[in-house]
């Protein structure tokens with residue numbers, strides 16, 4: 203796609219979907235020329251005087267940085283990567299207490315995977331580790347964990363957190379559709395937790411990811427993924443996720459999501475609002491998801507050579523999302 207440059211010649215709209223700083227100044231004509239009618243949505247901050255009368259552009263104003271949503275044909279890996287790169291330093295804030303979530307999730311996923319595999323010491327690859335919510339806790343439980351993610355900034359943060367906690371995890375930057383850059387293989391478990399799969403917007407991408415995960419498993423190894431319950435959500439296509447309100451007086455924060463549906467896909471707008479000494483400020487992040495149904499995931503797993511596909515419900519596991527488990531054919 204075309205790049206959009208600011209007046210300093212820096213690229214502000216490109217493979218990431220884009221970001222600019224509040225002190226950037228742009229040529230509005232340039233913005234419109236390059237974003238054009240393919241541009242679904244432009245979120246404008248600061249000093250850009252884009253007009254609501256421009257038919258191709260939808261504009262939102264705030265006091266802070268500039269964010270432009272990617273063009274329709276660029277909502278793939280790089281957009282997702284940009285979303286999580288931008289979010290990496292704030293990701294823990296979407297949890298009430300991230301440390302407790304690390305512990306709680308490992309306390310559920312650990313025993314579940316140990317029971318399922320019959321092994322007390324697992325070799326596990328977390329292929330969408332983010333900042334390490336599952337990888338760190340599973341390593342603290344004594345498992346041998348290798349962790350990878352598309353987002354370089356998230357992996358860097360996860361590495362930092364692992365050092366802080368004194369846990370041994372080997373990290374890599376890798377797209378789950380292409381896991382060759384993760385040198386190890388023969389894992390007992392490959393994990394993709396907390397709704398990473400719905401970022402894969404096509405069946406081709408999903409089955410490619412399952413094939414790649416399969417290539418990293420030993421024979422008889424287990425694939426486990428946790429996904430939002432889209433079989434339920436698609437029935438009502440909710441416009442938002444209710445706000446969560448955290449923190450003590452003076453340092454409160456509100457986390458909420460707005461979902462803009464487009465058939466079976468949606469743009470997720472994540473807002474984190476912070477109470478500061480000078481009032482409330484907020485951060486806004488946008489990413490694209492598809493409402494991935496269980497039947498689609500199960501069929502894709504089977505096509506990729508997995509057997510014994512099983513869905514474990516939140517009521518049975520106490521995990522906050524349904525978990526799908528499947529085995530790589532023993533031989």
Ligand SMILES: C[S@@+](CC[C@H](N)C(=O)[O-])C[C@H]1O[C@@H](n2cnc3c(N)ncnc32)[C@H](O)[C@@H]1O
Nearest residue numbers: 286330331332335352353377378395396398401
């Ligand atoms: C909701 S986050 C969950 C991260 C982590 N599992 C956690 O719970 O903190 C989803 C993660 O999936 C990663 N992801 C999305 N698409 C990916 C892909 N194609 N390959 C690898 N990681 C991907 C994102 O970068 C992000 O870190």
